[in-house]
Amino acid sequence: MSLRDRVIHYGPKAMTLPLRVLARKVWRKALTVFSAAWQRRRDLNHPPYSTAASLSTRPIVPLASLDLTHAALQDLPEIAVFYMEHRFDLLGSGWVRWGYAEPSPGLEGHTYDMRVMGDPISTLRPAHRKEAERLKALIDDPNYQPIDWQKDVKSGFRFDESQWYRDQPIGTHPGADIKMPWELGRLQHLPQMALTAALLREMNPEMTHALAREFRCQVLDFLAMNPPCNGSQWTCTMDVGIRAANLVLAYDIFNQLECADEIDDVFRAELAQALRRHGQHIVANLEWTETLTSNHYLANLCGMLFVAATLESTPETDAWLAFAAQQLDREFFRQFCPDGVNFEASTNYHRLSLEMIVFSTALLLGLPQERLLGLISPDSRYLPKEPHLATDWPERAGAAARANDPALLLGEGFLERLTRAACFIVDITKHSGEIPQIGDNDSGRFFRLTPLGEWMTPEEAETRYLNLAGYTTLISTYRRAGERYFDDNILRHHAVIGAAAGIIDHPSLSSGSSLEKSICAALARGRHFACEVSPLWPTVRPSLYVPEHKTTRIIYEDTDTSMPSLTEEGSWTHYPDAGIHIYRSGRVHLTVSAGPNGQNGNGGHAHNDKLSFELQIDGVDLVQDPGTYLYTAAVDQRNLYRSTAAHNAPCLAGHEQNRWEPGIMGLFWMHEDSSAWVSHVSGGTITLDLRLSQGYIFRRLAVEDRRVIIEDFSDWPDLQARHCLPFSNGYGRILRSK
Numbered sequence: 001m002s003l004r005d006r007v008i009h010y011g012p013k014a015m016t017l018p019l020r021v022l023a024r025k026v027w028r029k030a031l032t033v034f035s036a037a038w039q040r041r042r043d044l045n046h047p048p049y050s051t052a053a054s055l056s057t058r059p060i061v062p063l064a065s066l067d068l069t070h071a072a073l074q075d076l077p078e079i080a081v082f083y084m085e086h087r088f089d090l091l092g093s094g095w096v097r098w099g100y101a102e103p104s105p106g107l108e109g110h111t112y113d114m115r116v117m118g119d120p121i122s123t124l125r126p127a128h129r130k131e132a133e134r135l136k137a138l139i140d141d142p143n144y145q146p147i148d149w150q151k152d153v154k155s156g157f158r159f160d161e162s163q164w165y166r167d168q169p170i171g172t173h174p175g176a177d178i179k180m181p182w183e184l185g186r187l188q189h190l191p192q193m194a195l196t197a198a199l200l201r202e203m204n205p206e207m208t209h210a211l212a213r214e215f216r217c218q219v220l221d222f223l224a225m226n227p228p229c230n231g232s233q234w235t236c237t238m239d240v241g242i243r244a245a246n247l248v249l250a251y252d253i254f255n256q257l258e259c260a261d262e263i264d265d266v267f268r269a270e271l272a273q274a275l276r277r278h279g280q281h282i283v284a285n286l287e288w289t290e291t292l293t294s295n296h297y298l299a300n301l302c303g304m305l306f307v308a309a310t311l312e313s314t315p316e317t318d319a320w321l322a323f324a325a326q327q328l329d330r331e332f333f334r335q336f337c338p339d340g341v342n343f344e345a346s347t348n349y350h351r352l353s354l355e356m357i358v359f360s361t362a363l364l365l366g367l368p369q370e371r372l373l374g375l376i377s378p379d380s381r382y383l384p385k386e387p388h389l390a391t392d393w394p395e396r397a398g399a400a401a402r403a404n405d406p407a408l409l410l411g412e413g414f415l416e417r418l419t420r421a422a423c424f425i426v427d428i429t430k431h432s433g434e435i436p437q438i439g440d441n442d443s444g445r446f447f448r449l450t451p452l453g454e455w456m457t458p459e460e461a462e463t464r465y466l467n468l469a470g471y472t473t474l475i476s477t478y479r480r481a482g483e484r485y486f487d488d489n490i491l492r493h494h495a496v497i498g499a500a501a502g503i504i505d506h507p508s509l510s511s512g513s514s515l516e517k518s519i520c521a522a523l524a525r526g527r528h529f530a531c532e533v534s535p536l537w538p539t540v541r542p543s544l545y546v547p548e549h550k551t552t553r554i555i556y557e558d559t560d561t562s563m564p565s566l567t568e569e570g571s572w573t574h575y576p577d578a579g580i581h582i583y584r585s586g587r588v589h590l591t592v593s594a595g596p597n598g599q600n601g602n603g604g605h606a607h608n609d610k611l612s613f614e615l616q617i618d619g620v621d622l623v624q625d626p627g628t629y630l631y632t633a634a635v636d637q638r639n640l641y642r643s644t645a646a647h648n649a650p651c652l653a654g655h656e657q658n659r660w661e662p663g664i665m666g667l668f669w670m671h672e673d674s675s676a677w678v679s680h681v682s683g684g685t686i687t688l689d690l691r692l693s694q695g696y697i698f699r700r701l702a703v704e705d706r707r708v709i710i711e712d713f714s715d716w717p718d719l720q721a722r723h724c725l726p727f728s729n730g731y732g733r734i735l736r737s738k
Contacts, residue, residue, distance in 0.1 A: 044125060047227045053275065056310055066198060070515050086147050091154075094468050096475060104153055114151075120225060132224040139217045151181060153180060164230060165235045179631065185222070186242045187218075191449060219271065242446060243278065276307070283304070293331060298357070301331065302357075302446065305324040319383050340424050340575070348435075348440065349439065362502060366527065367406045423506065429494075430614075437614075438609060439605050449515055449516055497509050537574055548715070563587070567704065571583070585703070588617055589614075590616075593613065604669060612649035626727055651720040656673075676688060684702060687700045688701075694716075697713065698712075
């Protein structure tokens with residue numbers, strides 16, 4: 001990223017900061033530049049391998065507490081076979097093998113042949129090879145084939161394990177997507193392998209041991225080929241945190257399955273050291289700034305929590321636990337608005353952040369008294385330099401420890417807001433079981449446990465998805481006879497509803513997945529809270545005036561008058577801080593977006609979708625948001641999918657509701673040029689107003705007994721025509737038709 005690009009991107013932002021804040025940021029940046037040179041030299045030539053640690057003997061999720069009765073869990077054994085073959089369907093890749101010598105199909109016309117045909121250890125720096133060989137020697141399966149942890153399997157581009165983690169190229173090579181190795185490196189398939197082993201422990205103990213052996217091999221392979229602070233797997237601290245939590249959960253389950261040959265003391269020692277290194281890396285690389293934090297910082301805190309709770313109590317782990325607990329509480333109130341909706345202007349990022357909050361809150365609620373006592377006076381040597389612990393933390397931690405009540409660590413109103421956050425998922429869930437896409441969707445999860453999707457043949461998958469063109473040819477050399485394709489449904493959010501139900505007693509959460517509910521209940525050691533929340537109503541502001549140009553469209557009209565009325569049992573549900581308004585009846589689900597840019601105006605995951613809507617009638621989608629598709633791998637596609645024209649959102653032709661800067665630096669930022677509000681709600685009708693830099697418009701959406709109509713009143717005779725983009729139901733995935 002050039003100096004010019006940085007000035008163009010950060011210059012306007014810097015001008016908006018108070019002088020005191022700007023000076024502090026410049027000083028920190030200067031220190032970072034100078035210290036980075038020393039750290040780079042140290043990490044490349046003297047990696048910090050020796051990190052003694054011990055795992056706690058207390059399981060965080062007792063095996064007997066797992067509810068493995070959900071019908072969807074019967075899909076796990078077949079999915080686990082893919083994992084044992086080192087085939088992972090991530091971000092639109094299809095179930096391809098992630099090996100060093102495997103070919104790649106290319107992405108958006110860009111293909112890189114960077115396959116490694118020799119010994120993968122040769123790709124490491126000389127200073128790292130001895131340790132890699134030692135760890136590889138602990139892999140006792142002669143048939144184990146190594147996984148390429150640095151590869152984007154779609155474009156074929158390989159990130160460099162011999163290069164410092166902060167020097168990895170992001171957005172510099174067309175088609176290359178660093179999110180691909182990051183997604184693999186989250187190791188979210190490992191808990192599913194562990195759950196499969198638990199599911200089969202009585203009917204197929206051989207498979208249970210095979211899965212435990214594969215778990216051991218993959219973990220050791222990852223540790224060998226990803227030296228600390230080198231390669232892509234340490235670049236994003238968020239992914240380090242998510243990986244740590246998934247390692248903890250997978251190990252916790254496998255360790256209770258009596259697989260002594262596979263999960264032995266040697267492996268436990270290696271895993272404990274690795275988890276401590278993960279914790280140390282997170283503390284040294286927090287994704288925190290004075291002006292903005294986001295889901296990345298949440299993931300840092302949650303990873304730190306899981307590591308600290310799993311390792312034995314020491315001054316270091318107690319300090320991590322105290323810091324993460326206090327900051328998690330603070331960040332929840334910062335990142336989730338009073339109406340319960342996450343502040344990033346994205347329904348899918350709401351799910352991701354809520355998963356992190358719910359599982360981590362459950363873990364906090366289950367802390368034993370001896371760990372609570374260690375939170376009162378954390379050793380400052382092991383705390384991050386910034387941000388600082390709240391001054392009232394010792395008092396809060398002391399009260400929680402004395403009462404043996406971890407709930408006292410949570411701020412006033414925490415559980416009520418958490419209930420609202422979970423109920424928001426329930427309210428936006430359409431009759432089909434999917435949620436509407438508002439804002440970005442990068443398919444991000446904290447844990448992937450209950451598989452929610454459908455099976456099809458590989459040929460059917462290739463026919464369904466544009467991104468899988470040539471898929472059956474690509475897998476032809478290793479495809480199994482009778483093999484099926486599992487298509488994960490990213491838009492079904494029942495898992496996080498179930499997780500919330502594990503600690504919150506609310507009737508709306510009954511539709512959640514039972515496995516996640518049982519895991520959170522176990523993490524919390526049965527601590528459960530009944531929370532009631534009252535309905536919210538938007539702040540109604542009058543329209544400015546009636547623009548002269550009117551357009552009326554009938555979106556839907558009943559042809560079968562014997563059907564129940566569209567408005568029967570219909571009502572609005574409002575989330576005023578998010579600007580999301582939902583009309584639901586027995587037949588209709590209408591979601592309208594009229595919120596701010598999110599992230600306190602930064603707009604990093606927002607789309608130009610103000611006054612846009614999704615409409616489903618009788619379980620059939622009539623109007624949908626197109627999704628996201630890609631980020632840095634294809635700048636043009638990223639901008640196209642977040643544009644006004646991609647949505648059924650009004651704007652002057654040829655303009656955007658909110659501008660963004662060109663190039664890679666503008667991909668996660670928008671100017672806040674527009675503002676929207678509600679001016680009227682009555683029956684099945686809502687009127688929303690939008691002030692743009694080019695003028696003014698208001699839109700009236702009306703659900704009537706037999707039809708749905710839309711009226712736009714604008715300052716211009718011609719509104720922006722909508723581009724019909726291929727529908728993207730998850731990151732990297734686009735359907736041939738929808």
